[in-house]
Amino acid sequence: MSLFNIFNIAGSGMTAQSQRLNVVASNLANADSATGPDGKPYHAKQVVFSTTPIAGQTGQGVKVSAVVEDNSPMKVVYDPKHPMADAQGYVTMPNVNPVDEMVNMISASRSYQNNVDVLNTSKTLLLKTLTIGN
Amino acid sequence: MSSRIDQLFQFQQTALNLRAVRQELIASNIANADTPNYKAKDIDFASALQGALSGNGQKLQVAVTSSQHLAGATGESVMGAPVQYRNPLQPSADGNTVDLDVEHAQFADNALRYEASVTFVSNEAKNVLAALQG
Numbered sequence: 001m002s003l004f005n006i007f008n009i010a011g012s013g014m015t016a017q018s019q020r021l022n023v024v025a026s027n028l029a030n031a032d033s034a035t036g037p038d039g040k041p042y043h044a045k046q047v048v049f050s051t052t053p054i055a056g057q058t059g060q061g062v063k064v065s066a067v068v069e070d071n072s073p074m075k076v077v078y079d080p081k082h083p084m085a086d087a088q089g090y091v092t093m094p095n096v097n098p099v100d101e102m103v104n105m106i107s108a109s110r111s112y113q114n115n116v117d118v119l120n121t122s123k124t125l126l127l128k129t130l131t132i133g134n
Numbered sequence: 135m136s137s138r139i140d141q142l143f144q145f146q147q148t149a150l151n152l153r154a155v156r157q158e159l160i161a162s163n164i165a166n167a168d169t170p171n172y173k174a175k176d177i178d179f180a181s182a183l184q185g186a187l188s189g190n191g192q193k194l195q196v197a198v199t200s201s202q203h204l205a206g207a208t209g210e211s212v213m214g215a216p217v218q219y220r221n222p223l224q225p226s227a228d229g230n231t232v233d234l235d236v237e238h239a240q241f242a243d244n245a246l247r248y249e250a251s252v253t254f255v256s257n258e259a260k261n262v263l264a265a266l267q268g
Contacts, residue, residue, distance in 0.1 A: 002151075002157065003157065005158050006157060020168075049166075051172055058162070059161065114167065114238070115164065118161045118164050118241065128249050129150075131252070133259045
């Protein structure tokens, strides 16, 4: 029944987008983390989306196939007083770009809303279908 | 007599099934709005309905420009109707061809037509009941 598949498709979209929002939150929270458990500065992370078949042939859902580390160069800040500063007084800071992350956040939240709309419409259609003959 | 009633409902039943399948396709498009290289899909409803009613739906064939070309495999199909790819108005750099405005409009349009079909089939059922009960 195709209309029930829409719940799974929109649900997969919501899961994927919320995972993306999770990664954005982690990036923004760690935008200034000069060191982590491994002693290295935090690396920005990005999600990779890919399609995934959902219960049949026509409908395709979406899943997060991987969370990759951002390859952009680390920020180097001159701050000799910083405890993590090297001999020349430079500190390596995370490569998190707050502007990119904010854009990513808005995009993720809009896509999430779109999937919620899709789900609600499908629910309305199914409820309407139940009234056939009444 | 029951076959006559079946015939009466067959048109709207096929239409509802196709609408549900199309709704699922558009839901996939919206869920995959951020998936790289995802191509937006849809069916041509009018020809799909004709194909489904007559029982000989067309398959999407590979374009052949020479008689020596091999026929190749046919494309994806739902209920005998070929699944086609949308022509992107504004293609994006990541190879994704989902235009959310188009998809939203089509989704709302398809939902409304589904509800219309539900109303029609409901009225048909009422008419049959009225004829039976006098």
